[in-house]
Structure formats: structure tokens, C-alpha cells
Amino acid sequence: MKAQPVAAFPIVLLALSSTVYAADTENGRRIADRWCTSCHVVSGRGSTTNTPGGTDAVPTLASIARDPARGPNWLRQWLTSPHPPMPDLSLSRAEIDDVVAYLQTLSR
Numbered sequence: 001m002k003a004q005p006v007a008a009f010p011i012v013l014l015a016l017s018s019t020v021y022a023a024d025t026e027n028g029r030r031i032a033d034r035w036c037t038s039c040h041v042v043s044g045r046g047s048t049t050n051t052p053g054g055t056d057a058v059p060t061l062a063s064i065a066r067d068p069a070r071g072p073n074w075l076r077q078w079l080t081s082p083h084p085p086m087p088d089l090s091l092s093r094a095e096i097d098d099v100v101a102y103l104q105t106l107s108r
């Protein structure tokens, strides 16, 4: 029965990593709704009616998500330090991961 603690160890690690690191697309959507849609329209169809604050001077979130040059790493980098005219929203790394995961769902 000496082996038991050893066998349990990876299971604890797995449980920890899934709660700490798994990006949450639902939370990403909430963050985006609150922090991004005052400037960015979400939908790629060009309608601004669902997001009154959005303008066509700013790329839609869907068009950003579909741009092959705007992969998850690029997006993380951008959201860590955006440049003008987009303000730095000071999102945490976990929030950025969630937003990036949410953006990936828009590209489908």
C-alpha cells in the first residue's frame, strides 16, 4: 500500500491545473460584452444594432477572430499591451485567456 500516495499525486495535479488554467469562454464573453463592445461590434455581419456603441471604424471581434494573422498568441500579446487608439484595459492574464478563448469561438 506504499504506492497509494504516489498514485494519487497526478490526480491532484490534474484537478488543480484544470481549475487554474482552463480558459472559460463563457467568462470571456462576459468580459468582452462589458469591456470590448463599447467600441467593437461583435458580429461579422456589419450590423451595429446589437451593440449600440460599436462603430465601423473599429474591426469587429469576429473579423479579428477570423484573421489568420491574429492567432491566440498575437491576441494575448495585443491585449497585454494594446497600442493607441485602443486603450490598455489592464486585464489580468486569466481574463485575457478567457477573452482569447471566447474570440476563438467567434471564428467558427
Ligand code: HEC
Pocket (backbone or CB within 6 Å): 031, 032, 035, 036, 037, 038, 039, 040, 057, 058, 059, 064, 070, 075, 078, 079, 083, 084, 085, 086, 087, 089, 099
Ligand atoms: C475604447 C475603445 C476600445 C475598447 C474598449 C476596446 N478596443 Fe480593441 N480596438 C480599438 C480601436 C480603435 C482599435 C483599432 C486600432 C488600430 O487600428 O490600430 C482596436 C483594435 C483591436 C485589436 C487589433 C485589431 C487588429 O487587427 O489590429 C484587437 C485584437 C482588439 N482591439 C481587441 C479588443 C478586445 C478583445 C477588447 C475588450 C477586451 C477591446 N479590443 C476593447 C478600440 C477599443
